[in-house]
Amino acid sequence: xxxxxxxxxxxxxxxxxxxxxxxxxxxxxxxxxxxxxxxxxxxxxxxxxxxxxxxxxxxxxxxxxxxxxxxxxxxxxxxxxxxxxxxxxxxxxxxxxxxxxxxxxxxxxxxxxxxxxxxxxxxxxxxxxxxxxxxxxxxxxxxxxxxxxxxxxxxxxxxxxxxxxxxxxxxxxxxxxxxxxxxxxxxxxxxxxxxxxxxxxxxxxxxxxxxxxxxxxxxxxxxxxxxxxxxxxxxxxxxxxxxxxxxxxxxxxxxxxxxxxxxxxxxxxxxxxxxxxxxxxxxxxxxxxxxxxxxxxxxxxxxxxxxxxxxxxxxxxxxxxxxxxxxxxxxxxxxxxxxxxxxxxxxxxxxxxxxxxxxxxxxxx
Amino acid sequence: xxxxxxxxxxxxxxxxxxxxxxxxxxxxxxxxxxxxxxxxxxxxxxxxxxxxxxxxxxxxxxxxxxxxxxxxxxxxxxxxxxxxxxxxxxxxxxxxxxxxxxxxxxxxxxxxxxxxxxxxxxxxxxxxxxxxxxxxxxxxxxxxxxxxxxxxxxxxxxxxxxxxxxxxxxxxxxxxxxxxxxxxxxxxxxxxxxxxxxxxxxxxxxxxxxxxxxxxxxxxxxxxxxxxxxxxxxxxxxxxxxxxxxxxxxxxxxxxxxxxxxxxxxxxxxxxxxxxxxxxxxxxxxxxxxxxxxxxxxxxxxxxxxxxxxxxxxxxxxxxxxxxxxxxxxxxxxxxxxxxxxxxxxxxxxxxxxxxxxxxxxxxx
Numbered sequence: 001x002x003x004x005x006x007x008x009x010x011x012x013x014x015x016x017x018x019x020x021x022x023x024x025x026x027x028x029x030x031x032x033x034x035x036x037x038x039x040x041x042x043x044x045x046x047x048x049x050x051x052x053x054x055x056x057x058x059x060x061x062x063x064x065x066x067x068x069x070x071x072x073x074x075x076x077x078x079x080x081x082x083x084x085x086x087x088x089x090x091x092x093x094x095x096x097x098x099x100x101x102x103x104x105x106x107x108x109x110x111x112x113x114x115x116x117x118x119x120x121x122x123x124x125x126x127x128x129x130x131x132x133x134x135x136x137x138x139x140x141x142x143x144x145x146x147x148x149x150x151x152x153x154x155x156x157x158x159x160x161x162x163x164x165x166x167x168x169x170x171x172x173x174x175x176x177x178x179x180x181x182x183x184x185x186x187x188x189x190x191x192x193x194x195x196x197x198x199x200x201x202x203x204x205x206x207x208x209x210x211x212x213x214x215x216x217x218x219x220x221x222x223x224x225x226x227x228x229x230x231x232x233x234x235x236x237x238x239x240x241x242x243x244x245x246x247x248x249x250x251x252x253x254x255x256x257x258x259x260x261x262x263x264x265x266x267x268x269x270x271x272x273x274x275x276x277x278x279x280x281x282x283x284x285x286x287x288x289x290x291x292x293x294x295x296x297x298x299x300x301x302x303x304x305x306x307x308x309x310x311x312x313x314x315x316x317x318x319x320x321x322x323x324x325x326x327x328x329x330x331x332x333x334x335x336x337x338x339x340x341x342x343x344x345x346x347x348x349x350x351x352x353x354x355x356x357x358x359x360x361x362x363x364x365x
Numbered sequence: 366x367x368x369x370x371x372x373x374x375x376x377x378x379x380x381x382x383x384x385x386x387x388x389x390x391x392x393x394x395x396x397x398x399x400x401x402x403x404x405x406x407x408x409x410x411x412x413x414x415x416x417x418x419x420x421x422x423x424x425x426x427x428x429x430x431x432x433x434x435x436x437x438x439x440x441x442x443x444x445x446x447x448x449x450x451x452x453x454x455x456x457x458x459x460x461x462x463x464x465x466x467x468x469x470x471x472x473x474x475x476x477x478x479x480x481x482x483x484x485x486x487x488x489x490x491x492x493x494x495x496x497x498x499x500x501x502x503x504x505x506x507x508x509x510x511x512x513x514x515x516x517x518x519x520x521x522x523x524x525x526x527x528x529x530x531x532x533x534x535x536x537x538x539x540x541x542x543x544x545x546x547x548x549x550x551x552x553x554x555x556x557x558x559x560x561x562x563x564x565x566x567x568x569x570x571x572x573x574x575x576x577x578x579x580x581x582x583x584x585x586x587x588x589x590x591x592x593x594x595x596x597x598x599x600x601x602x603x604x605x606x607x608x609x610x611x612x613x614x615x616x617x618x619x620x621x622x623x624x625x626x627x628x629x630x631x632x633x634x635x636x637x638x639x640x641x642x643x644x645x646x647x648x649x650x651x652x653x654x655x656x657x658x659x660x661x662x663x664x665x666x667x668x669x670x671x672x673x674x675x676x677x678x679x680x681x682x683x684x685x686x687x688x689x690x691x692x693x694x695x696x697x698x699x700x701x702x703x704x705x706x707x708x709x710x711x712x713x714x715x716x717x718x719x720x721x722x723x724x725x726x727x728x729x730x
Contacts, residue, residue, distance in 0.1 A: 017609050117609040177593035177617045178585065184618045185581045187611060188625075192574035194559055209557035216550045217582060220543065225683070228542035234648060242646060244382050244482040246552060246638050250645070252542045253549045260553075273611050280615070281607060283599060315680070318590070 001073050001080070003029050003056035003066070005096055010129050013091070019116035023105035026126050027052045027096025028088035031072060032080035034134065041136045042078055042365075043127060043163070044068060044087040045144030045151035048218070048275055049267055051095035054087040055080075070354040077358035077365075083140065090151075091126040092118040092275050094268035101202065101268040112270060113199035120147070120282045124154045128162065141365060143167035145350035146317065147275075150282045153325065156306070157284070160296025167307045167364065169357070170314050170350040172321035173328065174285035179316065182221055183276040186214030190269045199270050211269045212260030219259045224313035224346030228252060289328040297332050305335035307364040309357065311349035312342045337364060366438050366445070368394050368421035368431070370461055375494050378456070384481040388470035391491050392417045392461025393453035396437060397445035399499065406501045407443055407730075408492060408528070409433060409452040410509030410516035413583070413640055414632055416460035419452040420445075435719040442723035442730075448505065455516075456491040457483040457639045465635035466567065477635055478564035485512070485647045489519045493527065506730060508532035510715035511682065512640075515647045518690065521671070522649070525661030532672045532729065534722070535679050535715040537686035538693065539650035544681065547586055548641040551579030555634045564635050576634045577625030584624045589678035589711030593617060654693040662697050670700035672729040674722065676714035677707045702729060 010024040029052045034041060044054050046067070055072035057065050066087075072078040078085055089097035092115070100115035107114075131139065142163040144152045149171025156166045175183075193210030195201055223231075232252035236242065248254050284292055306329050310322035319340050329336035341356055343349040350357065375389040394417045399406060409419050411432070420437035422430050431452075437443040443450055454462035457480070465480035472479075496504065507528040509517045514536025521531045540548075558575030560566055588596075597617035601607065613619050649657055671694055675687035684705050694701040706721050708714040715722065 017607075113611075174599065176590060177597045177599060177615075178588075178590045180599070180615050181581075181585050181593060181617045181621055184612055184615075184621060185578060185585070188581065188622075189554060189578050191612065192578060193557070209553075213550060213554050213557060213578070216546075216553065220546050220550070223543075225541060225543045225680075228546065232542045234539065234542060234545070234650060242382075246478075246642060247549055247556065250542075250545050250549075252546045256546055256549060257553075277611060285599060315590075 001031065001056035003031060003058065005029055005052055007096065008130050008133055010126065013122065013125055015116050015122050016119040017117040021098065021116055024091065024098045024126065026088050026130055028086060028130055029053060031055050031085040032083050034084040038136050039138065039140060040082060041084045041086060041139050042141045042143060043131065043139050044085060045142065045148035046090065047146035047148050048279065051093065052087050052089040055085065071358060071361065077361040086130065086134065088127060088130055090123040090275065092271060092278060094271040099268065100270035100274055110202045112202065115270065115274060118274060118278050120150045120154045120278055121158055124151055124158055128159055139163035141165040141167055145169035146171055146347065147279050150279065157292045157296060164303065165305045167361065168325060169309045170311055170317050170347055172317040173289045173325050174283045175280045180280045182217060183280055186217050187273050187276060189213035190273060196269065206264065207269045208264045211264050211267065211272060214272060215263040216256045216260045219256060221316045222346060222348045224315065224344055226313060226344040227346055289325065290331045293328055293332045307337045309339045309341060309360060311345065311353065312340060313344050314347045314349060316347040366396065366421035368396060369423065370394055370417055372461065373495050373498055375491065378487065378490055380481050380487045381484040382482040386463065386481055389456065389463045389491065391453050391495055393451060393495055394418060396420050396450040397448050399449040403501050404503065404505060405447065406449045406451060406504050407506045407508060408496065408504050409450060410507065410513035411455065412511035412513050413644065416458065417452050417454040420450065436723060436726065442726040451495065451499065453492055453495055455488040455640065457636060457643060459633035459636040464633065465639055466633040475567045477567065480635065480639060483639060483643050485515045485519045485643055486523055489516055489523055493524055504528035506530040506532055510534035511536055511712065512644050515644065522657045522661060529668065530670045532726065533690060534674045535676055535682050535712055537682045538654045538690050539648045540645045545645045547582060548645055551582050552638050552641060554578035555638060561634065572634045573629045576629050576632065576637060579637060580628040581621045581625045584621060586681045587711060587713045589680065589709055591678060591709040592711055654690065655696045658693055658697045672702045674704040674706060674725060676710065676718065677705060678709050679712045679714060681712040
């Protein structure tokens with residue numbers, strides 16, 4: 001499947017922090033055809049460091065397809081013969097949508113730390129503009145894993161008539177204390193890198209060491225103890241005996257180093273700061289979710305339905321957090337299907353458990 | 366209980382890496398009295414960033430007592446009316462024992478990265494010299510949590526006749542892949558700090574940012590999701606509303622910042638590199654533990670007995686790793702008692718579950 005990125009221009013977005021962001025661009029891709037009734041559209045929301053390129057390749061020679069290619073395409077779970085799939089880079093991102101690395105149209109300078117704070121709700125507002133631009137009144141479904149699941153949940157709350165269903169994978173109704181802490185360490189690594197220069201690194205070297213460390217920490221949280229044991233164990237690089245080196249001696253270390261180094265090629269450090277913060281601010285904890293859902297519901301809930309799926313070894317967004325979503329949905333009499341998928345892949349399972357997850361997605365859709 | 370630190374000089378130690386370390390000093394403290402038969406001595410081994418000061422105060426004015434003061438003292442679980450408690454700073458440490466911050470007696474320069482690689486076995490070798498110096502032929506018990514538990518296990522393997530019992534808390538027979546990865550991120554944070562200067566920072570500013578970040582990561586692993594939720598939740602510092610700040614906005618963030626900042630006052634970054642590496646190298650995985658224990662056992666195992674305790678919410682050294690120790694002991698017909706203590710404190714439970722753990726220690730001893 002060959003695809004291309006398109007760009008939507010939005011004159012301005014009023015943000016939750018109170019500021020107005022002008023001259024906003026949103027990068028997006030679509031796969032499949034929108035039908036005549038315009039009722040076969042599915043919005044795919046990406047996770048922390050994802051982008052609009054969720055499926056297909058730009059050219060036949062591309063070594064890798066989009067990040068959810070296993071699920072999107074002809075005859076796949078999100079079947080492009082049936083559905084019109086939309087995927088966009090989040091506001092604040094660095095893959096074509098307006099973010100801190102972009103030029104502020106008012107000052108002519110890069111935003112850097114003058115970029116306003118964004119939230120999951122702001123990301124979703126930008127997505128609504130895109131849907132409207134595409135002439136869609138109501139989505140068939142809104143789907144996402146991790147931070148993408150937070151966006152799907154936010155759609156259900158903020159624009160309750162704009163989607164018929166929601167699929168929330170490996171996600172949570174709020175960012176936990178532990179996860180705020182993990183994000184904070186990553187941000188601290190970036191902001192302690194002297195190359196960060198208070199965010200003004202665009203004309204010099206980027207804070208690569210800091211960003212790589214942030215990615216290394218995050219990457220550990222995407223896996224599980226068991227997966228790391230199976231994948232790397234205590235294997236030493238290329239030898240049977242200890243080399244006595246301070247780092248990169250064990251295979252797991254060089255794997256993490258590789259993850260860090262490849263991440264800095266594709267991601268902007270300031271975007272990482274702003275997007276992790278947006279996730280930290282996501283807060284439908286305690287009774288907030290049930291109350292927020294109650295506001296948007298109609299008598300019969302317009303037939304809106306939810307699929308919530310968690311993965312047994314996910315310690316970043318553990319199953320108990322998905323169950324909190326399910327409980328709030330039940331309190332509001334929404335149709336909610338919950339699956340806990342047994343997997344050793346940890347949080348990344350929503351990208352890797354293709355067979356099981358595909359079958360669940362197919363039957364739900 | 367007022368205490369003081371003493372120092373043992375050891376002419377040289379032959380290390381597992383093949384090098385010989387000359388002019389070694391070991392800082393130690395003792396509490397209680399060694400009896401006439403010299404059979405009431407208990408060695409307390411400390412965790413990653415601990416020191417010899419496990420109990421008591423140096424002066425009445427000290428704001429804090431030693432790190433395991435809740436367990437050591439008159440009428441406490443390690444009752445100083447009955448037992449002679451010995452506690453020493455590990456080889457490679459930075460609290461009185463020889464480590465990378467010390468002067469190499471041969472060159473007159475600080476060791477820095479010329480310090481040889483050390484292992485848990487090397488730490489234990491230094492402890493044996495101390496025990497011998499104190500005129501003790503056999504310990505009554507050897508006890509430790511976390512890395513301290515690894516030392517206790519190493520005593521059982523390397524000097525099988527030198528202790529009558531072993532108490533291994535919140536520990537593991539080997540460092541897991543995930544934990545090597547977590548250590549690697551911490552080391553990377555230190556080594557990426559420009560103040561680290563390839564280890565030669567002793568005449569300039571220390572790599573404080575890097576060391577603080579390493580501590581922040583580690584500190585998260587010492588707690589549990591539940592404890593962090595209960596202790597900090599999503600509370601914002603001093604306000605009810607979001608401040609929109611890139612860091613130190615949530616209470617959990619300022620707590621971690623405090624932990625990082627206070628750690629750099631007391632710990633040497635190079636010691637952190639070397640000691641985390643020693644833990645990474647600890648490897649009685651698979652059949653290695655059973656085989657190593659088999660070598661040292663006698664027909665009746667000389668009545669040697671083991672207490673292994675894990676904590677339900679400890680995700681750094683989870684209960685399954687303690688159970689691997691128990692299985693290897695059982696394979697070799699050792700007397701092994703295993704307790705899994707229900708606790709929400711995570712790994713730090715071995716410092717905090719005073720009542721439950723004290724009662725278990727008392728009955729075992």
